[in-house]
Amino acid sequence: MNTADRNRRNRKWMQEALSLAALGAGRTSPNPMVGAIIVDAEGEPAGRGWHERAGAPHAEVMALREAGERARGGTLYLTLEPCAHQGRTPPCAPAVAEAGISRVVAAVEDPDPRVAGNGFEILKAAGVSVEVGLLAHRAVRMNEAFFVSIRESRPFVTLKMAMSLDGRIATRGGQSRWITGEASRAWAHEFRDRVDAILVGVETVLKDDPLLTARPEGREGKPLIRIVLDSRLRTPKGARTLPPDRGVATIIAAVEGSDPEKARELTDAGAEVVMLGPGPNGRVALGALLNLLAGREVRHLLVEGGGRVHAAFLDEGLADRVMAFIAPMIIGDSQAPGAVSGGELHSLEEAPKVSHVTHELIGGDILIQGYLNHPVWADFEESPDV
Ligand SMILES: NC(=O)c1ccc[n+]([C@@H]2O[C@H](COP(=O)([O-])OP(=O)(O)OC[C@H]3O[C@@H](n4cnc5c(N)ncnc54)[C@H](OP(=O)(O)O)[C@@H]3O)[C@@H](O)[C@H]2O)c1
Structure with a gap:
């Protein structure tokens, strides 16, 4: 696949992940809206998820559950960095690595100081390839209240x-x-x-x-x-x-x-x-x-x-x-x-x-x-x- 095709495919999956994230509108606070899609090693979608409400499983966990063994060697498209800390639910970054995902394409880093790059570090340390920044503008815009409230306290x-x-x-x-x-x-x-x-x-x-x-x-x-x-x-x-x-x-x-x-x-x-x-x-x-x-x-x-x-x-x-x-x-x-x-x-x-x-x-x-x-x-x- 040439670079242009690869970029187009990446954007298509991330757009879908953003649409999934939007399904949580108004229900996830104090958490952000997040969407996830896992594409298996053959390039087929294998699992989808979104954060439905605070306290419910995170998007990537929902997508991993649906993908099962097909997550191994696959790519996870995620609208926000996976969490690295124990909150209302267990940390997601280690779960992503353990499921055998080989590549993570994330829209943006999580501004929460308990995450703020740590989720990506956990993935990289486990040998997962990480790319950050695809459609970041849209991922931040849909969660502007979350980003501003964390930055401004x-x-x-x-x-x-x-x-x-x-x-x-x-x-x-x-x-x-x-x-x-x-x-x-x-x-x-x-x-x-x-x-x-x-x-x-x-x-x-x-x-x-x-x-x-x-x-x-x-x-x-x-x-x-x-x-x-x-x-x-x-x-x-x-x-x-x-x-x-x-x-x-x-x-x-x-x-x-x-x-x-x-x-x-x-x-x-x-x-x-x-x-x-x-x-x-x-x-x-x-x-x-x-x-x-x-x-x-x-x-x-x-x-x-x-x-x-x-x-x-x-x-x-x-x-x-x-x-x-x-x-x-x-x-x-x-x-x-x-x-x-x-x-x-x-x-x-x-x-x-x-x-x-x-x-x-x-x-x-x-x-x-x-x-x-x-x-x-x-x-x-x-x-x-x-
Ligand atoms: N069309 C619309 O979208 C809309 C929406 C809302 C209201 N309205 C209309 O607006 C009118 C009321 O507007 P309003 O400007 O007279 O009053 P307001 O903005 O509703 O209330 C102002 C009052 O809030 C209190 N207040 C307490 N802390 C404040 C602070 N830090 N800064 C400012 N105020 C503070 C003050 O009374 P104290 O000093 O007693 O605390 C102040 O007089 C009503 O007629 C209502 O129907 C229209």
Whole structure:
């Protein structure tokens, strides 16, 4: 086989492994999505696998089980380095070598410091040939929350806003249901089902009384960690978001020294009240809150407003990605809340810039997405599909 054919075949198998990895979307956190395919010594696919959910077998183990003896002398295509440590499941790299795999083609090194090249070293020490980097761009992109949360020791943060053509997210009286159409709302519930946690400001709770759950169509959404930024415990004890969802309590993040009586009321209603040191303006310190969430293995936090909360995340440089639904409606009231309600901005140079922008139509609305921080996948070269 010539080099061009060999490269084409490698890419084809890796693309298939990436598609397998995507089957775990929304279910693997705090682990990444991973796909694997074993091609036997005759060049035929012998085993496939993907990581279905945290605690379930890793992709390569699933593929090895299916391949059985046909793994011997075969090639393993894997979207992420095999692990080298005992986690919820035993380490995979030694199992790959023991099964007799002769060559591993991996998309990218695992950023987890317990792995970070050690998986490859175990394979090489056992005489397995290792090639790294094929379609790395795509492998990192699909797991951007995992990569960023490990690098930054905080969750990856997406800001989501639904606004009118003139950038308003509600009327002056607080009516925001519904600015966007049904298709956008369904899309947003699919997206919620892929993150770990969702956050809003207390004004949104007071005005909208949201449930903050993921309700994807036709199936049960996963229980999210719900967070309300509420410095002085103004959340009403009857708020719909307070009862725990399948055992997961809503976190009311307040500032230290808040009224213990109010805290007890909210705890009695099922919430978990956490008191954090004050940040800028005496409000909840976002850095401290993200630390707390990182400690609970939250990889991806979705911030769903309102405008003041979006502004706070932007001011502190803690927003990675933005997702703006723009509906063909003009609210046209200067007193209506804006999608981002921050302080003064003196020049356009100071305005946060959005890069790597995409746009699409969702029903009658436009969805514009982009990045506020440099995307982790942008450092990996994009390779063309076959
Ligand atoms: N269309 C949409 O996508 C959408 C989404 C969400 C909300 N909304 C609408 O937006 C409106 C509410 O937006 P809003 O801007 O007035 O309020 P908000 O962003 O929902 O809540 C802001 C409040 O959060 C509390 N907070 C605690 N820690 C904070 C921190 N570090 N940074 C910022 N705020 C912190 C503050 O109250 P304390 O000082 O008391 O803590 C602050 O006043 C509602 O009318 C709602 O319907 C629309």
